[in-house]
Amino acid sequence: MSNSYKIAVLPGDGIGPEVCAEAVRVLQTISELFKHDFQFHHALCGGAAYTEHKNHLPQSTIDLVKQCDAVLFGSVGGPTDAQEDPKWKDAEKNCILGLRKNFNLAVNIRPAKIYSMLPDLSPLKPTIVQAGVDMVIVRELISGIYFGEHSTKDGVARDVMIYSEEEIRVPVKFAFETARNRSKRLTVVDKANVLDCSRLWRKVTKEVAASYPDVAFDFMYIDNAVMQLIKNPSQFDVIVTGNMFGDILSDAASVLPGSLGLMPSASLGEKIHLFEPIGGSAPDIAGKGIANPIAQILSGALLLRYSFKMEKEAALIEKAVNAVLESGLRTGDLTRDRSNVVGSKAMGDAIVHQIQTLYRA
């Protein structure tokens, strides 16, 4: 690979542009220090694209992504009570689901951990927090009930869940690989007491498991899993699950560190990968410059790790984020004490400065 990399930046709506700007600054800092040539190409998507093009995912945005090496995505969508406004109606379905499907982003990685310097942020008891939490949720991203037939007719709505063996095998195999490189434990979350799709997940899991005799795996129902995630989170290391269950489970997991603003993700495709926070456009705080940019910045670190194989650079960003949190700096979502609260830009500044300091040390 040459030293030149094209990154598509799709900030989207709400807090997306505010937090993406900080992540881009961090990536620019890395490119200067390590002498990489990162070129950033911005494009509209979501409600922002609708205003310009009457389309949540314009062809020009798809074409730009096709020419790039990785995608940094912010968030899309409007206030949850404005979903009937044409600007917002189906914005998420058309835009982020469209990108996932278009670029075959079948495997979604959502890490969740408790930060030792933020013990009070987690609503869980200190005994649970001290047991430590460091897990990865692997979510199937381009099938299941999200992409089955949807219809409403004569007062009856239908959303169909479909899974093929191959659609299951891809994320399950990835999860076994991930578990092999971590603590060799995997939990498969499903609803096999009710759903045929879940029974197929179990069959495929057992087939894939034959190639991973060193990985111990078990099955857990989704309702129990959400409860266990809060009650005894340290029991989990790698979790793999379908599209809908992964969506719910990963927001539940954000309760462990204490804020969605700390939760990055990577969505892996065959040709290109996309990186985004797991949270949304946060209309309640958008435009105020107070959103936590850390989830977006950590998504940038995942971009370097998974798309460009720049482990040293990715780890440096993660170390800098830890050091800044260690120093006591907080965005509003990270503290109830208002004394040390900063906005998105000041948090970005501190992380950039910390990267420079750690690099030179």
Ligand SMILES: NC(=O)c1ccc[n+]([C@@H]2O[C@H](COP(=O)([O-])OP(=O)(O)OC[C@H]3O[C@@H](n4cnc5c(N)ncnc54)[C@H](O)[C@@H]3O)[C@@H](O)[C@H]2O)c1
């Ligand atoms: N991938 C995406 O683009 C994506 C993901 C989830 C939700 N959404 C969309 O976002 C819109 C709002 O949805 P919602 O309110 O249910 O969820 P949300 O994730 O936007 O917000 C939930 C809560 O978390 C807070 N929050 C989220 N990110 C934060 C950050 N970085 N810093 C500080 N606080 C943060 C918000 O202020 C809010 O109180 C909807 O249109 C929804 O569909 C988009």
Ligand SMILES: CC(C)[C@H](C(=O)O)[C@@H](O)C(=O)O
């Ligand atoms: C916005 C929405 C379609 C999306 C999803 O459900 O996948 C979001 O909640 C997420 O978790 O990335």
Ligand SMILES: [Mg+2]
């Ligand atoms: Mg979600």
